[in-house]
Amino acid sequence: MSTPNATPFTVTVDIVDERIARLTFGHPTRRNALSAALLRELDAQLVDLATRRIPVVILGSGVGQDVWSAGHDLGELVHDRDPIAHGKPLEQVLRRVRAYPGVVIAMVSGSAWGGAVDLAMSCDLVVADDSARFTMTPATIGLPYTMSGLLRFFNNMPIHVLKEMFFSAQPLDAARAERFGVINRLVDADKLEATALELARAIASKAPLAIRAVKEQLRILEDLQPMPVQAMEQIAELRRQACESADFSEGLIAFSERRPAAFGGR
Template sequence: MKAVEPVSVNVELIDERIASVVFRNPSRRHALSAGLLHALDARLAALAEQRVPVVMLGSGVGEDVWSAGHDLGELAEDRDPLAWGKPLEQALRRVRSYPGVVIAMVSGTVWGGAVDLAMSCDLIVADASARFTMTPANIGLPYTTSGLLRLFNNLPIHVLKDMFFCARPLDAAQAERFGVINRLVEREALQASALEMARGIAAKAPLAIQAVKEQLRILEDLQPLPVDAMERIAELRRIACESADMQEGLDAFAQRRAPRFEGR
């Protein structure tokens, strides 16, 4: 019997200015389990302490799935894995606030919360197998305002609605056209292209890049909302997370059947 490869987040220092971070959860299609996300958060925090200016992030080259998104097996105990203090949001904040450049190296399909992870990175290098699909509505999970804003800042509104309402994949060519992917390359050139980009960035002044990244993060987050709007959004999310539809979505996923949603 083949041994199951454990969940891991491994760091390799390519040189003093570039690190490669590879997350793996092979038995779950590299799903973002709480354990994996905590480990990713810790590895990035350690690299920030070491002042490594450039990080390349991925799950490997030549995989069919870059990441299946949030580990749905954990939703039985946590009906809202996207809330502010949860592991996924903590890891996304770590990526966005990392005091250097984080390059997502994407090979294979990207699902749900993993799309948010890739887009939270500063740059994306991908091959033609990359597909970005948002599937929360398939299980009745409402997405967060912060997550929607990250995608809203990167995509035309009707493309974003198509992704969320229809769960239609954004393929690599479309993603490049909309500016989501910075470099679209052949699969065999993916790692070399990401490393070439990383070396170019690493040769620049790190404090200047850090200052620009933080300014851009603050500007991107300047989306003031009235208190009553935030309360209304929170209530809509609470209703959806506690609904029978969400339980039906989780049951249907576990039973590998089409869900029967009733809007309650």
């Protein structure tokens, strides 16, 4: 798939058997960046697979590449200062994955950045090879993350590891990710696809309605995080200030010029 006047991307579906599908995305000229158009196509394919009642989906961008996904296409931030807000294409896909009426397995080879880490974390299981790296980059460009996004990390890793990732933008390598439970299966690259398929077949052989019910219960339990209205308003104001700040503009310019940003806290 591609859009006019845009770099080409692909989103393909391969039905392995009647219970397993492989959903593969690619954007080679942009390091598999998650552009809005690519995300909308991912969302449409997930809707279609749900309609077809495919119990297990393996989501990935290939094996043996340096970058699994560079995250949100930062070139689009010139026109959209808050690409991770509710209702935006990335957030819509993350919600779709979490609500998918079956199991979604992330198959990760290479580094994942920013929103791509959130995409992997939103999947039910993660299978990865030794090249996998997970780097949360919002602070590098001055983008504040959302409460719902942070909650996904909060539910999946120790709080001090979460803070290290978001404060330093340093990568979490595959070994540490497995240690903290972010990765379910860590294997050599030549065994990655077979391992993901083996796990998918094990799940697909079980009762799909029972698995669907358990997944939905767990999703609801994860989302049970009551918050006072005052706290929500305070967070919304902090995010607004950051999104409208000179620091965010400087972060985007520095990224495009491939230099360190000079943040001033304003």
